[in-house]
Amino acid sequence: MDTLGLYLSVPFCKGKCTFCNFASDAFPAKRMPAYVSQLCREMAEARGFAGRHGLVVAPVVDSVFLGGGTPTLLDASQMRAVFVAVRQHFKLAPDAEITVEAAPGQIADDMLGALVECGVNRVSLGVQSFVDREAQAVGRNHTGASCLAELKRLRAAGIANLNLDLIAGLPHQTAASWVESLRQAVESGVEHVSVYMLEVDEDSRLGRELIGPGVRYGAHAAPSESMVADLYTQACATLDGEGLRQYEVSNFARKGFPSRHNCKYWTRAAYLGFGLDAHSMLLDGAGDAVRFANGDELDAYIAGEPEREVDRIDRLAAWEETVFLGLRLVDGLSLSRLRGSYSRAWVDGFEAQARELARDGLMQLAGDRVMLTQQGRLVSSSVFGELLAGALA
Ligand code: SF4
Structure with missing residues (x-):
C-alpha cells in the first residue's frame, strides 16, 4: 500500500x-x-x-x-x-x-x-x-x-x-x-x-x-x-x-x-509539505512525479498567497533525480529496478560509467547494486556529473 x-x-x-x-x-x-x-x-x-x-x-x-x-x-x-x-x-x-x-x-x-x-x-x-x-x-x-x-x-x-x-x-x-x-x-x-x-x-x-x-x-x-x-x-x-x-x-x-x-526524500516516495518554504512531491494519475513548494516570505505565506505552482517532472529529470538521490544511500541503486523504470540506453550508459568510476575507487558494483564508495561520497557532486553525462552520451 x-x-x-x-x-x-x-x-x-x-x-x-x-x-x-x-x-x-x-x-x-x-x-x-x-x-x-x-x-x-x-x-x-x-x-x-x-x-x-x-x-x-x-x-x-x-x-x-x-x-x-x-x-x-x-x-x-x-x-x-x-x-x-x-x-x-x-x-x-x-x-x-x-x-x-x-x-x-x-x-x-x-x-x-x-x-x-x-x-x-x-x-x-x-x-x-x-x-x-x-x-x-x-x-x-x-x-x-x-x-x-x-x-x-x-x-x-x-x-x-x-x-x-x-x-x-x-x-x-x-x-x-x-x-x-x-x-x-x-x-x-x-x-x-x-x-x-x-x-x-x-x-x-x-x-x-x-x-x-x-x-x-x-x-x-x-x-x-x-x-x-x-x-x-x-x-x-x-x-x-x-x-x-x-x-x-x-x-x-x-x-x-x-x-x-x-x-x-531519497527514494522519491510521496510527501506533502506545509508551511513556509515547504516542498512537496506527489504522483499524478500516470505515476509521474509532480513537485510544488511554498514561498519563503512569512507575510505572503500567512496571507495564503500565491498559490503554489506545480512542476511536472519529465522522464529525464526523473531519471536524474533517481540517480543522484538514490546514490546518497549507502546501499545505492538496484540496476534491475532502474531497468524496470527507465530507458535501457540510459541504464546501460549509467552502468558503463559506474564501472569506469569503480576503477578510480569512487563507485562499487555488488551483484545487482551500484553504490558510491566512501571516497566517492566525498566528491559526490563531480561523480554525479560524470554519471549523468555518461548515461546520456
Ligand atoms: S536558526 Fe538555528 S535553530 Fe533556527 S532553524 Fe536555523 S539552525 Fe535551527
Missing part, C-alpha cells in the same frame, strides 16, 4: 544561528497564531489542491516531521492544534514515525507534555557540537552538558527514538574537539546521528563570510575544506564502529532506526 509523509515547517527560532541557510528566523512570537491558523488551513485544503492538479494523495500517513526552525517554541496549545489538524485531515498509521526538531534548552515542560500527548515518538535535537566554545561561536547558548541533560529528559518523558545533529566545519573545531563531540554523541546512547559538513554558500552569515572577507562570524577560525573532509571521514569510521551504521551520506542509525521520513 502506498503511504504518504507529511512535513510541517515551523520557521520560528530564538535567534538566527550563523551557519543556518533555512527560511527560519527570529520572527516575533505574535505572528505564531496566524501562522498556525494558515498551516492548519493549508492541511484542510490539501486534497482539494491535489484534486485540481490531478495528483494522488495516499490514504495513510506513515511519517510526520515538524521542522523548519524550532517548532517547540510554539505554545503547547498551538502544538496541540497542529496535531488536531493533522489527524482531522489525514489518517495516521498506528506505527507512524512522528518527529519534532528541537534546539537544546528550548522545550518548556508543558511543551514536552504536549509532544508526548500528541504522539510524538522521535525528537531530533540540534546539538551541532558538544564543545561549548564551538556551539557559542555560531550563536547557540547551550553547552555539551545541557545537551546531554536534554537528551536524558526527553528519554525520561518517553521519547524512545532520539536523533542529534552534528556539524563538521564549525569555527574553532579541531581534530581533537571533533573526536570529543563524536564520543559524547556515541555515549549519549541516541539511536540516530546526522553529520553535516558546513555549507559554504551565500545563504548563511557564516557561509558568506567563508566566501568573502570578514571576521564577525568566526570564519577565520573555521577548519579548511580538506580538514572538514577529514572530520567527516573520521565521523563515518567512528560512528560505524560504534553500531551507528551509515545509511546515507549524512545519516547514521542503530539497527531499525533509519529515519523513515527522510528515506522518502
Whole structure:
C-alpha cells in the first residue's frame, strides 16, 4: 500500500544561528497564531489542491516531521492544534514515525507534555557540537552538558527514538574537539546521528563570510575544506564502529532506526509539505512525479498567497533525480529496478560509467547494486556529473 509523509515547517527560532541557510528566523512570537491558523488551513485544503492538479494523495500517513526552525517554541496549545489538524485531515498509521526538531534548552515542560500527548515518538535535537566554545561561536547558548541533560529528559518523558545533529566545519573545531563531540554523541546512547559538513554558500552569515572577507562570524577560525573532509571521514569510521551504521551520506542509525521520513526524500516516495518554504512531491494519475513548494516570505505565506505552482517532472529529470538521490544511500541503486523504470540506453550508459568510476575507487558494483564508495561520497557532486553525462552520451 502506498503511504504518504507529511512535513510541517515551523520557521520560528530564538535567534538566527550563523551557519543556518533555512527560511527560519527570529520572527516575533505574535505572528505564531496566524501562522498556525494558515498551516492548519493549508492541511484542510490539501486534497482539494491535489484534486485540481490531478495528483494522488495516499490514504495513510506513515511519517510526520515538524521542522523548519524550532517548532517547540510554539505554545503547547498551538502544538496541540497542529496535531488536531493533522489527524482531522489525514489518517495516521498506528506505527507512524512522528518527529519534532528541537534546539537544546528550548522545550518548556508543558511543551514536552504536549509532544508526548500528541504522539510524538522521535525528537531530533540540534546539538551541532558538544564543545561549548564551538556551539557559542555560531550563536547557540547551550553547552555539551545541557545537551546531554536534554537528551536524558526527553528519554525520561518517553521519547524512545532520539536523533542529534552534528556539524563538521564549525569555527574553532579541531581534530581533537571533533573526536570529543563524536564520543559524547556515541555515549549519549541516541539511536540516530546526522553529520553535516558546513555549507559554504551565500545563504548563511557564516557561509558568506567563508566566501568573502570578514571576521564577525568566526570564519577565520573555521577548519579548511580538506580538514572538514577529514572530520567527516573520521565521523563515518567512528560512528560505524560504534553500531551507528551509515545509511546515507549524512545519516547514521542503530539497527531499525533509519529515519523513515527522510528515506522518502531519497527514494522519491510521496510527501506533502506545509508551511513556509515547504516542498512537496506527489504522483499524478500516470505515476509521474509532480513537485510544488511554498514561498519563503512569512507575510505572503500567512496571507495564503500565491498559490503554489506545480512542476511536472519529465522522464529525464526523473531519471536524474533517481540517480543522484538514490546514490546518497549507502546501499545505492538496484540496476534491475532502474531497468524496470527507465530507458535501457540510459541504464546501460549509467552502468558503463559506474564501472569506469569503480576503477578510480569512487563507485562499487555488488551483484545487482551500484553504490558510491566512501571516497566517492566525498566528491559526490563531480561523480554525479560524470554519471549523468555518461548515461546520456
Ligand atoms: S539552525 Fe535551527 S535553530 Fe538555528 S536558526 Fe536555523 S532553524 Fe533556527
